[in-house]
Amino acid sequence: xxxxxxxxxxxxxxxxxxxxxxxxxxxxxxxxxxxxxxxxxxxxxxxxxxxxxxxxxxxxxxxxxxxxxxxxxxxxxxxxxxxxxxxxxxxxxxxxxxxxxxxxxxxxxxxxxxxxxxxxxxxxxxxxxxxxxxxxxxxxxxxxxxxxxxxxxxxxxxxxxxxxxxxxxxxxxxxxxxxxxxxxxxxxxxxxxxxxxxxxxxxxxxxxxxxxxxxxxxxxxxxxxxxxxxxxxxxxxxxxxxxxxxxxxxxxxxxxxxxxxxxxxxxxxxxxxxxxxxxxxxxxxxxxxxxxxxxxxxxxxxxxxxxxxxxxxxxxxxxxxxxxxxxxxxxxxxxxxxxxxxxxxxxxxxxxxxxxxxxxxxx
Amino acid sequence: xxxxxxxxxxxxxxxxxxxxxxxxxxxxxxxxxxxxxxxxxxxxxxxxxxxxxxxxxxxxxxxxxxxxxxxxxxxxxxxxxxxxxxxxxxxxxxxxxxxxxxxxxxxxxxxxxxxxxxxxxxxxxxxxxxxxxxxxxxxxxxxxxxxxxxxxxxxxxxxxxxxxxxxxxxxxxxxxxxxxxxxxxxxxxxxxxxxxxxxxxxxxxxxxxxxxxxxxxxxxxxxxxxxxxxxxxxxxxxxxxxxxxxxxxxxxxxxxxxxxxxxxxxxxxxxxxxxxxxxxxxxxxxxxxxxxxxxxxxxxxxxxxxxx
Amino acid sequence: xxxxxxxxxxxxxxxxxxxxxxxxxxxxxxxxxxxxxxxxxxxxxxxxxxxxxxxxxxxxxxxxxxxxxxxxxxxxxxxxxxxxxxxxxxxxxxxxxxxxxxxxxxxxxxxxxxxxxxxxxxxxxxxxxxxxxxxxxxxxxxxxxxxxxxxxxxxxxxxxxxxxxxxxxxxxxxxxxxxxxxxxxxxxxxxxxxxxxxxxxxxxxxxxxxxxxxxxxxxxxxxxxxxxxxxxxxxxxxxxxxxxxxxxxxxxxxxxxxxxxxxxxxxxx
Numbered sequence: 001x002x003x004x005x006x007x008x009x010x011x012x013x014x015x016x017x018x019x020x021x022x023x024x025x026x027x028x029x030x031x032x033x034x035x036x037x038x039x040x041x042x043x044x045x046x047x048x049x050x051x052x053x054x055x056x057x058x059x060x061x062x063x064x065x066x067x068x069x070x071x072x073x074x075x076x077x078x079x080x081x082x083x084x085x086x087x088x089x090x091x092x093x094x095x096x097x098x099x100x101x102x103x104x105x106x107x108x109x110x111x112x113x114x115x116x117x118x119x120x121x122x123x124x125x126x127x128x129x130x131x132x133x134x135x136x137x138x139x140x141x142x143x144x145x146x147x148x149x150x151x152x153x154x155x156x157x158x159x160x161x162x163x164x165x166x167x168x169x170x171x172x173x174x175x176x177x178x179x180x181x182x183x184x185x186x187x188x189x190x191x192x193x194x195x196x197x198x199x200x201x202x203x204x205x206x207x208x209x210x211x212x213x214x215x216x217x218x219x220x221x222x223x224x225x226x227x228x229x230x231x232x233x234x235x236x237x238x239x240x241x242x243x244x245x246x247x248x249x250x251x252x253x254x255x256x257x258x259x260x261x262x263x264x265x266x267x268x269x270x271x272x273x274x275x276x277x278x279x280x281x282x283x284x285x286x287x288x289x290x291x292x293x294x295x296x297x298x299x300x301x302x303x304x305x306x307x308x309x310x311x312x313x314x315x316x317x318x319x320x321x322x323x324x325x326x327x328x329x330x331x332x333x334x335x336x337x338x339x340x341x342x343x344x345x346x347x348x349x350x351x352x353x354x355x356x357x358x359x360x361x362x363x
Numbered sequence: 364x365x366x367x368x369x370x371x372x373x374x375x376x377x378x379x380x381x382x383x384x385x386x387x388x389x390x391x392x393x394x395x396x397x398x399x400x401x402x403x404x405x406x407x408x409x410x411x412x413x414x415x416x417x418x419x420x421x422x423x424x425x426x427x428x429x430x431x432x433x434x435x436x437x438x439x440x441x442x443x444x445x446x447x448x449x450x451x452x453x454x455x456x457x458x459x460x461x462x463x464x465x466x467x468x469x470x471x472x473x474x475x476x477x478x479x480x481x482x483x484x485x486x487x488x489x490x491x492x493x494x495x496x497x498x499x500x501x502x503x504x505x506x507x508x509x510x511x512x513x514x515x516x517x518x519x520x521x522x523x524x525x526x527x528x529x530x531x532x533x534x535x536x537x538x539x540x541x542x543x544x545x546x547x548x549x550x551x552x553x554x555x556x557x558x559x560x561x562x563x564x565x566x567x568x569x570x571x572x573x574x575x576x577x578x579x580x581x582x583x584x585x586x587x588x589x590x591x592x593x594x595x596x597x598x599x600x601x602x603x604x605x606x607x608x609x610x611x612x613x614x615x616x617x618x619x620x621x622x623x624x625x626x627x628x629x630x631x632x633x634x635x636x637x638x639x640x641x642x643x644x645x646x647x648x649x650x651x652x653x654x655x656x657x658x659x660x661x662x663x664x665x666x667x668x669x670x671x
Numbered sequence: 672x673x674x675x676x677x678x679x680x681x682x683x684x685x686x687x688x689x690x691x692x693x694x695x696x697x698x699x700x701x702x703x704x705x706x707x708x709x710x711x712x713x714x715x716x717x718x719x720x721x722x723x724x725x726x727x728x729x730x731x732x733x734x735x736x737x738x739x740x741x742x743x744x745x746x747x748x749x750x751x752x753x754x755x756x757x758x759x760x761x762x763x764x765x766x767x768x769x770x771x772x773x774x775x776x777x778x779x780x781x782x783x784x785x786x787x788x789x790x791x792x793x794x795x796x797x798x799x800x801x802x803x804x805x806x807x808x809x810x811x812x813x814x815x816x817x818x819x820x821x822x823x824x825x826x827x828x829x830x831x832x833x834x835x836x837x838x839x840x841x842x843x844x845x846x847x848x849x850x851x852x853x854x855x856x857x858x859x860x861x862x863x864x865x866x867x868x869x870x871x872x873x874x875x876x877x878x879x880x881x882x883x884x885x886x887x888x889x890x891x892x893x894x895x896x897x898x899x900x901x902x903x904x905x906x907x908x909x910x911x912x913x914x915x916x917x918x919x920x921x922x923x924x925x926x927x928x929x930x931x932x933x934x935x936x937x938x939x940x
Contacts (some may be wrong), residue, residue, distance in 0.1 A: 057842050077845040092842035094861040104847030155847060376838040377770030378851065386765035389758045389776050390822060394781050397819035398793060408799050416767040418802065473688035480680045491931055496696045498927040502897045503916040507699035509907050515715045517702050569679045571775065608789030625791050632798060632887065634780060639799065642720035646795045653789055667728055
């Protein structure tokens with residue numbers, strides 16, 4: 001167990017209700033110092049509410065929020081050493097870029113000259129020093145985004161909160177800003193808590209991710225772990241594309257679950273606590289972890305017919321219909337086309353799952 | 364309506380929630396003392412006995428209301444008959460205000476429609492032009508109208524000069540003059556809400572009607588008009604209500620014979636000849652009428668909102 | 672904009688009515704303004720352009736009366752507009768930024784009350800009230816009444832503006848260690864300025880223009896410009912009244928125009 005004080009933010013069964021609506025339902029999260037942590041989920045899942053609880057714009061209904069071991073849930077926002085990058089940036093329109101960045105430093109009691117020096121450093125960090133004298137309205141969206149970042153970093157917060165800061169930018173700029181944010185986070189060593197509904201963005205940037213839905217944390221872990229070992233239906237479905245199968249567990253042997261997937265086909269995968277023989281559950285298999293072959297490679301090669309091939313940029317996705325069974329999406333990278341064969345529609349083919357690709361899901 | 368609390372849960376803006384009662388206190392005090400309490404006191408006064416030199420004696424009586432509705436002879440000892448004088452003054456007010464409203468609608472609707480269908484960037488300028496006269500002193504506007512309409516005024520001069528008429532049209536001190544004055548006073552109030560409604564109207568509906576073989580005028584009547592009806596009603600209320608209690612137009616343009624509620628009330632408080640309880644009672648009756656109209660209006664608007 | 676014959680939006684005659692409407696609205700004002708420059712003593716005969724009646728307003732036999740009325744009018748308008756703007760700003764902050772609460776609708780109703788109650792009823796009620804509590808009618812009673820009925824006019828542009836400003840600006844300020852007061856003063860107030868100026872100017876005009884309520888609560892001896900003009904008009908419209916009316920008209924139009932451009936200037940932000 002880690003000592004409390006070493007968590008940057010420690011949320012203990014936080015509940016937030018708006019009237020009869022429960023936005024957060026006993027959420028517990030421990031976010032480490034120096035971590036790039038992402039709250040990921042669809043809109044309305046409670047991720048923004050959680051961020052606003054940490055910032056102090058909303059009060060918790062129940063539960064505790066600790067910042068480096070100190071309870072902060074009763075402090076007003078201006079007494080919490082955390083800063084926010086707002087979704088719409090909320091740059092003060094009547095102040096210059098420099099005055100915006102100076103604001104927080106001044107409010108913490110620094111002298112004007114000190115605030116100005118600090119603002120200069122921050123604008124240099126986001127490469128906007130030439131725009132110090134401009135008004136926010138005179139900047140492009142990407143530049144405004146960087147001013148918002150500089151402003152939030154200037155008072156040297158212990159934790160930086162980012163509320164979908166890239167959602168207003170176009171795709172190309174967003175990709176560039178993702179890299180920049182990540183490198184600024186490493187450079188400053190500040191804990192970032194990043195809110196997004198974009199799973200790709202989350203996977204690219206984060207050290208760890210908490211996937212949220214309906215006011216609860218569905219799964220928390222490193223990007224790779226969440227992608228490869230989703231706990232439940234929601235996570236498997238929300239993150240990336242996947243084949244979701246209705247399966248019946250036949251029996252458990254040596255920590256392996258043998259499952260019927262319909263049409264007499266059988267797949268074996270790691271057993272999961274709480275799923276026993278006879279259970280009717282879901283199974284997830286990522287399409288890129290399936291391989292097609294023209295003859296059976298083993299006992300669990302599944303025979304089927306190629307229905308369709310779709311070109312999707314870097315990959316080709318093939319749809320395979322098993323006899324009397326489910327339909328599978330299989331992805332083949334364009335780069336290994338030489339090594340792996342593409343089957344024409346109507347051709348017979350076998351679907352083979354890589355070891356560890358099939359996962360049983362709770363609920 | 365007010366702000367919005369992000370995607371979190373739709374809370375309304377609340378930065379100053381802790382201070383809200385302190386922030387509201389000045390407005391409560393001022394409006395409570397200078398508007399609300401006086402209306403209450405006025406209600407009490409309407410049940411008091413009149414003092415002959417203006418003012419009241421603190422004795423409860425229904426005399427003021429009795430005097431309004433019944434005639435008991437010069438010494439108050441005859442059997443009560445209905446007193447028509449004041450009822451007729453109220454009736455005249457209702458009628459005059461109605462005529463002014465109709466006139467304002469006839470001019471105001473096409474104007475509002477025309478403005479709402481101008482290119483978007485010139486619309487504010489049109490609206491501004493319509494609003495300016497409202498902000499000009501009502502007294503000055505009424506005096507100007509009186510000046511314009513006089514027998515020897517510029518309008519008659521102009522009409523005689525063009526040869527359309529030989530002798531001046533006598534308008535001042537007639538009902539028509541009052542109607543024109545009321546119409547002129549509150550015309551901008553008719554235009555603005557109708558404009559707002561037409562501007563929100565989706566013209567694809569009219570196009571759909573035209574596509575289904577409706578002529579333009581049928582489309583106007585059957586499709587556009589029902590959509591903008593709340594705006595039209597709002598405009599009518601905004602003209603009708605102030606017209607009902609108007610004082611300046613009837614007083615300056617109508618002369619002594621064309622009394623309306625406003626003049627009747629004013630007279631009760633002028634110098635020593637007045638009757639304060641009676642004036643208070645007449646004011647209460649006017650206020651009640653207006654409140655009933657506004658209440659019906661609010662219900663109608665709420666229903667229109669529900670129906671979308 | 673194409674306004675072809677088949678354009679579903681255009682109705683023949685509506686444009687004409689609109690120009691007629693503008694003509695009706697402005698003709699009386701223009702006529703009075705023109706006649707105020709008439710050299711003749713008579714208001715009927717035109718004898719050429721002259722500033723005689725403007726001179727008469729400032730130096731003629733009635734100039735002392737007009738001067739005092741003008742001082743009363745403008746000082747009352749300035750004080751009433753200032754106070755009602757502050758009260759309206761405070762109320763708007765509570766109603767727009769104070770969350771949902773039980774007294775919200777009621778408070779809003781109270782603020783709009785002067786717009787709903789017929790002016791003559793407000794006038795009567797205020798008069799009776801001042802008399803009942805034994806307040807001598809005069810300058811102060813006019814001022815008090817003006818402060819009250821100017822509040823809704825100041826409130827409208829101020830609350831509209833505040834509703835247009837997202838709460839995240841103040842939250843950003845507080846997130847950056849500003850107290851609520853600092854956030855209000857340094858962030859919200861500068862952004863509110865167009866609404867506040869607009870509200871102040873509208874309240875100023877409303878106060879300057881009011882006749883009915885002033886006429887009831889003024890008491891003997893204290894006159895404002897509208898009551899002085901009304902008193903004079905009762906004797907017949909004289910050219911000096913047209914001159915003074917034209918000046919008052921110009922002040923109103925000027926202030927509305929400023930208010931319009933102030934609230935528009937904000938689009939550039």
